[in-house]
Amino acid sequence: MSDAVSPLAPKKQPKMPPIGGVRIATAQAGIKYKNRTDLLAMVFDEGTSVAGVFTRSLCPSAPVEMCRQNLGGGSARILVVNSGNANAFTGKKGRETTSLTASAASKAAGCTDGEVFLASTGVIGEPLDAGKFSHLLGDLVANAEPGLWTEAGKAIMTTDTYPKYATATVKLGEADVTLNGIAKGAGMIAPDMATMLSFIATDAPIDAPVLQDMLSKGVGKTFNAVTVDSDTSTSDTLMLFATGAAGKLGAPRISDPKDARLAQFRRALNKMLKNLALQVVRDGEGARKQVEISVTGAKSARSAKRIALSIANSPLVKTAVAGEDANWGRVVMAVGKAGEPADRDLLSIWFGDIRVAREGERDPDYSEADTSAYMKRDEIVITVDLGIGRGKATVWTCDLTKEYVAINGDYRS
Secondary structure (H helix, E strand, C coil): CCCCCCCCCCCCCCCCCCCCCEEEECCCCCCCCCCCEEEEEEEEECCEEEEEEEEECCCCHHHHHHHHHHHHHCCEEEEEEEEECCCCCCCCCCCCCHHHHHHHHHHCCCCCCCEEEEEEEEECCCCCCCCHCCCHHHHHHHHCCCCCHHHHHHCCCCCCCCCCEEEEEEECCCEEEEEEEEEECCCCCCCCCCCCCCEEEEEEECCHHHHHHHHHHHHCCCCCHCCCCCCCCCCEEEEECCHHHHHCCCCEEEEECCCCCHHHHHHHHHHHHHHHHHHHHHHHCCCCCCEEEEEECCCCHHHHHHHHHHHCCCHHHHHHHHCCCHHHHHHHHHHCCCCCCCCCCCCCCEEECEEEEECCCCCCCCCCHHHHHHCCCCCEEEEEECCCCCEEEEEEEEEHHHHHHHHHHCCCC
């Protein structure tokens, strides 16, 4: 975590209300960082249902494997998250750490190992010593309090420059239900099905299969549409917990994803996923600008997304944005290399509202001065129309600055 907060950080953080059925505790275990919290325990009342989506990396971390295994049970009582060490690519030792942690956590929470969920973030390939923190779990669970969401967001940070929060209250039936979300992430961000770490809890009484349906559908246009550096983490974990505490206030139990009463909740969840995903992009390591890339007129939506990601992940496009250079030739390059259907002579490109290229050449009305002025903004929109179909997609990224290299050049040392 660098000392300077990203210039794209939110001007003010939301006030995070307590959620019925969730208690939180954090601690300084000294896993990697000195004098900062690096351990989070979230304790859930009995009857809490759970859903999750995880990295598609073929080298997943030990905690991801354990979460996948436990998800089938559909029930959660405790989540333990550590930062500073990803417990990834740590072989047998990694699995021993997760099973030791799970035993300590289940004992502390009075539940089975199958109701324990773990997440770890930080350095890959370094063994994580469960002995550093498993003995703290008993006290953490005993002292957990409902209101500590702000502390929870801080405990999971690594190179983040600010914690990421979101909250919403909506109607389910006649009752109010609340959703709170936290996320962490700044580098190694090109999620594929999930982001680095994000946890959302609600007091709504919603069954696990319904939660899973909403979460799996919600990530496509949110967490799976952001990229900082095209690198998919080994530890990507996004989880949603529903305690059902609002049932006492008259909220109906939802057991069918098609239930019409879910409409407001689903909208709020999707909005929260997008909000948290964009906060991650705006905290991209060394980022100074948020970049939105919209592709229209592609052969299909999937093709549009591949082209959008090709542009978003191009170091040349991202460094041009960092240097405030309206180098649309690099956008043409990124469209051409995406391996998707495109026709050079039908291509149009905009920076903001300024059309810079059309019909395979520079726009006759192109003004370098206007475009350069636009590039000085901290939010840039690049639009590409392929002119061959109806497919469209939007993705978000950030610029690539010298600071990104500085942060990642000595991350382990």
